[in-house]
Amino acid sequence: MFEIPTILRSQEILDKANRRAQRVQIADPDFRFRMQKLNRSKVESFAGVVDSVLERYIKAFPSFNRLPPFYMALIDLLSPIDDIRRILGRMEGVRKQVGIIRSKTVRQIDRTSKPDYMDLKRKEAFGRISSMVRELNGDLERLAEVREKFKQLPSIPTKHPTIVVAGYPSVGKSQIVREISTADPKVASYPFTTQELTVGCFDVHRTRYQVVDTPGLLDRPFTERNLVEKQAILALTLLTNKCVFIVDPTGHCGFPLEPQMDLLSSIAEAIPDMEFIVAVNKSDLKVPDGVELGSIDLAVEKLGERCIAFLKISASSREGLEGLRETMVSVLSVEEDRPWEDFREA
Ligand SMILES: Nc1nc2c(ncn2[C@@H]2O[C@H](COP(=O)(O)OP(=O)(O)OP(=O)(O)O)[C@@H](O)[C@H]2O)c(=O)[nH]1
Ligand SMILES: [Mg+2]
Structure with a gap:
């Protein structure tokens, strides 16, 4: 969804900058001018590579405040937005410093007539820029991890009924x-097969409806939930106010009915405007003796x-699946206010 380029490590950026600087060739019959132009161009291309690489990374990250709340929250869950901002801020700082070193060095080279001094100033500039880039290595590594996490972000257009x-x-x-x-x-x-949010869609009368599959949830407080479960909760709280709650009364899933119904009540309590389609699944299997189906009725009554x-x-x-789809269509209002409708995934 977000196109973030491969993140190079410090040494790779410096190698690239060095290669570029080495390729610089100047033809000028006058030795002094030649040295002047050569050193100046080397500094400019070395600093230019560092600057443009960092600029590309900074620009690749979305401006978080303009994202729909769901994406902001999901990104923040996977890699805290404040951390990313701090990293990008430090990179911006290095760009600024590189710019200052570059113009100062170019001035010094332009003002002198001594080729040795030109060489010295160029080397000094390379050294200072290199050590700043090396200091960024931790940040670059962290950014590469963030990039991997961004690749896993689901693309859930916010404009369709969901x-x-x-x-x-x-x-x-x-x-x-x-x-x-x-x-x-x-x-x-x-259990716990699904580890991330997956979105599917179906079209009815030229309207696209979206269905989001979420990781399985146990009935426990939000603070005790793992990262995977938290994604499911975010989808429930920020993507829509309609939920299909699936129940398996057969014991096939490995969990009794009571905690499943408690989960339904907890979600209902935590998200007051959520409405539910309760679907009791696996009707092809026999419900074992002793399972109190009454607890489903009770939970539904409570809703x-x-x-x-x-x-x-x-x-x-496939029993009841068409009915489920029809019910979804009937409860998802197409005109519903979608404040983030204008947001388009890149
Ligand atoms: N007999 C029967 N088995 C089903 C039915 N629906 C799902 N299953 C089986 O139940 C198991 C779990 O199905 P999944 O769809 O992976 O369950 P899930 O709720 O997505 O599970 P998590 O991703 O771990 O939360 C699989 O072996 C399915 O084939 C059904 O209606 N009848
Ligand atoms: Mg699953």
């Missing part, structure tokens, strides 16, 4: 999202009007 699919691990969220949309998330029999629909489905046999 619904988020949530629930306990292994209840079948990803398989459902696969069945009803273009998304292709991994489905597996073990009151915030439960927009209550469906029985099976991602495997």
Whole structure:
């Protein structure tokens, strides 16, 4: 989504700058002028490479304040925005210093008639710029890590009606999202298969609807959640106010029904304007004796009007999936206010 170039390490930047400076050739019959022009050009190209490399990195990062809140929060979760800002600030500082050294050295070279002094000033400038670039190495390494994290950012256009699919691990969220949309998330029999947000879409009457698959959530306080779970919570709080909550009463997922229903209540409590489609999945499997299905009714009752629909489905046999899609379309208002509509992914 954000095009960030490969981040070179200090030594690589310096090698590049050195190579550029070495390539400089000046033809002037006058020895003194030749030396003057040569040293001046070498300083300019050496400093120029450092400056343009750093400038490219700084410009590649988005201005965070203009991003939709969801992206700001997601980026901040993966790599704190303040850290990135500090790194980019230090790089800007080095650019400024490099600019000062460059003009000062060029002036000194221009003013002298002694080739030895020109050489000396050039070497001094190279030395000072090099040590500043070397000091940036930690920041460059950190930026390269940030770049890797940015690559994993989901591209979720904020202009389409969007619904988020949530629930306990292994209840079948990803398989459902696969069945009803273009998304292709991994489905597996073990919990915590989904590690990031995946978006799929489907079109009805020329309107595009988006479905976001999220990592499985356990019922626990936000502060105890891991990074992966926090992404699911961000999607729920900042992307939409409509959620398909998937329940697996069969025990197939490895979790009993009660904590699943507690999770539904916790989400409802934490996000007061959230409305839910509660979908009881795996209807192709038998519910074992002793499972209290009444706890689903109770949780749904507690939601009151915030439960927009209550469906029985099976991602495997496809029972109820068309109904689920139709319900989604009916609850997602196309005209809904989307303050970030103008935001376009690069
Ligand atoms: N029998 C049956 N199995 C299903 C159904 N839906 C999903 N499964 C199976 O349940 C397992 C978990 O499915 P996933 O879609 O990966 O579950 P998830 O909720 O995305 O899990 P996490 O990503 O770990 O949170 C897989 O083995 C699926 O094939 C269903 O309706 N019936
Ligand atoms: Mg999944």
